[in-house]
Amino acid sequence: MYTYTDFDESVVRARVAQFRGQVARRLDGSLTEDEFKPLRLMNGLYLQLHAYMLRVAVPYGTLSARQMRALAAIARRWDKGYGHFTTRQNIQFNWPRLEDVPDMLDALADVGMHAIQTSGNTIRNVTADPFAGAAADEIADPRPVAELLRQWSTDHPEFQFLPRKFKIAITGSPHDRAVTRAHDIGLRMVRRDGAAGFEVLVGGGLGRTPMLGRVLRDVLPEADLLPYVEAIVGVYNLLGRRDNKYKARIKIAVHEHGIAEISRLVEERFAALRSAWGGADRAHLARIAAQFAPPPWRNGPTLAHDAALADPAYRAWAETNLSPHRRADHAIVTVSLKAPGATPGDATADQMDALADIADAWSHGELRITPRQNVVLPHVHKGDLSAVHAALTAAGLAADNAGLVSDIVACPGMDYCALATARSIPVAQEIATRFAALRLEHEIGPLEIKISGCINACAHHHVGHIGILGLDRAGTESYQITLGGDATETATLGARTGPGFAADEIVPAVERIVRAYLALRQGPDETFLAAYRRLGPAPFKAALYEEAQSDAA
Amino acid sequence: MSRRPFAAKIVTANCLRSGEAVWLTADDRWSPDMADAELIEDEAVADDRLLFALAQGDRVVGAYLADARPGRDGPEPVHFREAFRTRGPSNHVHGKQERRV
Ligand code: HEM
Numbered sequence: 247m248y249t250y251t252d253f254d255e256s257v258v259r260a261r262v263a264q265f266r267g268q269v270a271r272r273l274d275g276s277l278t279e280d281e282f283k284p285l286r287l288m289n290g291l292y293l294q295l296h297a298y299m300l301r302v303a304v305p306y307g308t309l310s311a312r313q314m315r316a317l318a319a320i321a322r323r324w325d326k327g328y329g330h331f332t333t334r335q336n337i338q339f340n341w342p343r344l345e346d347v348p349d350m351l352d353a354l355a356d357v358g359m360h361a362i363q364t365s366g367n368t369i370r371n372v373t374a375d376p377f378a379g380a381a382a383d384e385i386a387d388p389r390p391v392a393e394l395l396r397q398w399s400t401d402h403p404e405f406q407f408l409p410r411k412f413k414i415a416i417t418g419s420p421h422d423r424a425v426t427r428a429h430d431i432g433l434r435m436v437r438r439d440g441a442a443g444f445e446v447l448v449g450g451g452l453g454r455t456p457m458l459g460r461v462l463r464d465v466l467p468e469a470d471l472l473p474y475v476e477a478i479v480g481v482y483n484l485l486g487r488r489d490n491k492y493k494a495r496i497k498i499a500v501h502e503h504g505i506a507e508i509s510r511l512v513e514e515r516f517a518a519l520r521s522a523w524g525g526a527d528r529a530h531l532a533r534i535a536a537q538f539a540p541p542p543w544r545n546g547p548t549l550a551h552d553a554a555l556a557d558p559a560y561r562a563w564a565e566t567n568l569s570p571h572r573r574a575d576h577a578i579v580t581v582s583l584k585a586p587g588a589t590p591g592d593a594t595a596d597q598m599d600a601l602a603d604i605a606d607a608w609s610h611g612e613l614r615i616t617p618r619q620n621v622v623l624p625h626v627h628k629g630d631l632s633a634v635h636a637a638l639t640a641a642g643l644a645a646d647n648a649g650l651v652s653d654i655v656a657c658p659g660m661d662y663c664a665l666a667t668a669r670s671i672p673v674a675q676e677i678a679t680r681f682a683a684l685r686l687e688h689e690i691g692p693l694e695i696k697i698s699g700c701i702n703a704c705a706h707h708h709v710g711h712i713g714i715l716g717l718d719r720a721g722t723e724s725y726q727i728t729l730g731g732d733a734t735e736t737a738t739l740g741a742r743t744g745p746g747f748a749a750d751e752i753v754p755a756v757e758r759i760v761r762a763y764l765a766l767r768q769g770p771d772e773t774f775l776a777a778y779r780r781l782g783p784a785p786f787k788a789a790l791y792e793e794a795q796s797d798a799a
Numbered sequence: 800m801s802r803r804p805f806a807a808k809i810v811t812a813n814c815l816r817s818g819e820a821v822w823l824t825a826d827d828r829w830s831p832d833m834a835d836a837e838l839i840e841d842e843a844v845a846d847d848r849l850l851f852a853l854a855q856g857d858r859v860v861g862a863y864l865a866d867a868r869p870g871r872d873g874p875e876p877v878h879f880r881e882a883f884r885t886r887g888p889s890n891h892v893h894g895k896q897e898r899r900v
């Protein structure tokens with residue numbers, strides 16, 4: 247795994263010391279809030295409804311066991327004993343006191359972590375496939391490139407004041423688990439005619455004007471990646487609108503100028519940059535790549551797994567929470583942070599410690615955070631799976647629902663977020679509890695529900711199979727449904743069904759959609775999304791609105 | 800066109816140190832309990848009290864006016880967002896409600 251160099255460490259320490267001074271000056275009154283706010287945001291510190299919130303980057307979603315233990319210790323000492331993992335593979339602490347934040351940042355720096363560029367109009371934490379370096383379907387591990395992008399973008403002098411935030415996602419697999427088409431730049435590794443390169447997507451983003459990324463280059467040679475990305479961000483820096491923050495993202499520039507014009511400008515700039523580049527980044531990338539070398543695989547019998555399948559609880563978990571590993575005798579374990587009724591993405595300090603111990607014992611000390619707010623143990627030998635399952639069960643982390651209806655993505659919504667128009671967490675809790683009680687989850691099969699508490703779409707509701715958006719309608723919470731969204735390589739924006747539902751109507755509404763699917767599907771192999779694509783929205787709208795009327799009548 | 804009648808207001812903000820929601824009282828204190836807030840029935844007074852609050856940047860952050868109505872123990876929130884600010888989140892017994900149980 248990548249470990250920070252002395253240079254990284256000294257930069258991070260210097261930033262913490264600087265912020266410590268800024269906090270002291272804010273508290274003694276020598277800095278006003280107007281002066282301080284941009285400084286705290288640069289260090290990931292927000293003010294929410296009930297408290298401050300510290301957002302910590304987990305670069306490309308990769309954490310060591312040691313880092314996870316440090317997060318647990320921070321949660322215990324300075325927060326309320328838990329943390330919230332987000333769709334951007336970050337962790338948020340919801341209850342820090344202002345004066346404690348510099349100490350929290352120092353504790354993070356002790357394990358090579360920080361909160362830099364988790365806010366502001368900068369290039370944010372680069373997100374990646376949570377199965378990177380482990381997935382059976384992967385062309386190559388995308389994280390060396392992600393780390394190169396992280397180093398290049400951190401404190402990049404030209405890109406500290408972009409027109410708006412800028413998000414890059416990368417995957418090395420044809421199966422897209424990184425939602426690349428909903429990012430300002432999406433990078434998908436491809437191999438064509440034997441050579442590895444990247445398909446470059448640009449202009450994706452959800453929020454108030456949802457758009458999927460468009461292809462800017464079919465196959466960009468890997469060697470050209472950094473100058474090419476620099477060319478895109480440079481073009482955006484000039485072209486992006488600074489007059490209206492709702493029109494400032496690159497997606498609007500792509501929309502207004504057209505992909506052909508963007509492409510022309512990027513290629514022009516790229517041609518100039520490329521010749522000046524000189525390839526220094528290539529040698530550096532090779533050094534980074536060496537740090538992402540695969541762990542020393544363990545060989546051994548996998549009989550324990552086969553024997554454990556006789557246990558129905560183990561079997562149900564194995565069917566949903568395991569994914570194919572690049573080595574046939576290993577598996578990727580998804581640890582669901584979605585026990586029905588729990589807050590999506592929350593983990594207690596004790597659970598974080600348990601995850602760290604499990605990773606040390608059975609996953610080469612490595613963990614991942616997923617864009618679906620779960621945790622991954624990337625490299626578990628099949629012979630160890632039953633021991634992992636037992637340890638997860640003991641820690642309350644063995645929910646057998648990865649990818650199922652109760653594995654809901656939800657943003658903090660109005661329980662925490664100052665921008666929210668409605669709550670999202672209780673809706674997620676109630677839907678999950680309802681379907682767990684019905685005991686239909688495994689029969690329903692893969693189904694992604696995503697719930698955002700406002701139009702900013704932090705939970706990516708537009709690309710949920712069922713998307714839910716919480717709004718304020720004349721002083722009450724109201725929930726709008728979209729159907730047919732897809733976050734993968736076949737990305738699609740969901741379509742709105744019609745009028746929204748009140749807080750006490752939304753759970754039955756979702757249940758009606760799911761029951762309509764069960765009644766109409768061609769068989770258990772036809773997933774919700776496949777059935778929706780075959781049938782179109784009409785039968786689901788009928789279930790939503792006509793049944794509701796007949797219930798009321 | 801006649802102007803809408805002025806809806807009663809309170810001044811609220813977040814505490815600089817803890818981030819906790821606080822309300823401005825009639826005697827110029829910041830209380831963590833909305834019931835202690837000064838209920839303002841007059842628009843000119845409201846503007847004046849907000850200016851006062853905005854000048855308290857060494858103690859609070861982001862002061863604003865929110866609708867409120869008189870209640871049994873003091874001013875009560877009108878909008879659900881403001882009601883949540885008097886309690887804390889609904890998924891954990893954290894924030895103000897933690898001290899009440
Ligand atoms: C203090 C809390 C938060 C604030 C103030 C905030 C604010 C915002 C805003 C304003 C946007 C829209 C940006 C734009 O379209 O220009 C946005 C987008 C986004 N946020 Fe947050 N957010 C918060 C928490 C979160 C959390 C907890 C997550 C993860 C669960 C998250 C993930 C995202 C994602 C994925 C997007 C991109 C949606 C898109 O594609 O447009 N945010 N956020």
Ligand code: SF4
Nearest residue numbers: 657663666699700704
């Ligand atoms: S979607 Fe809205 S409510 Fe949810 S975290 Fe983002 S800004 Fe807050």
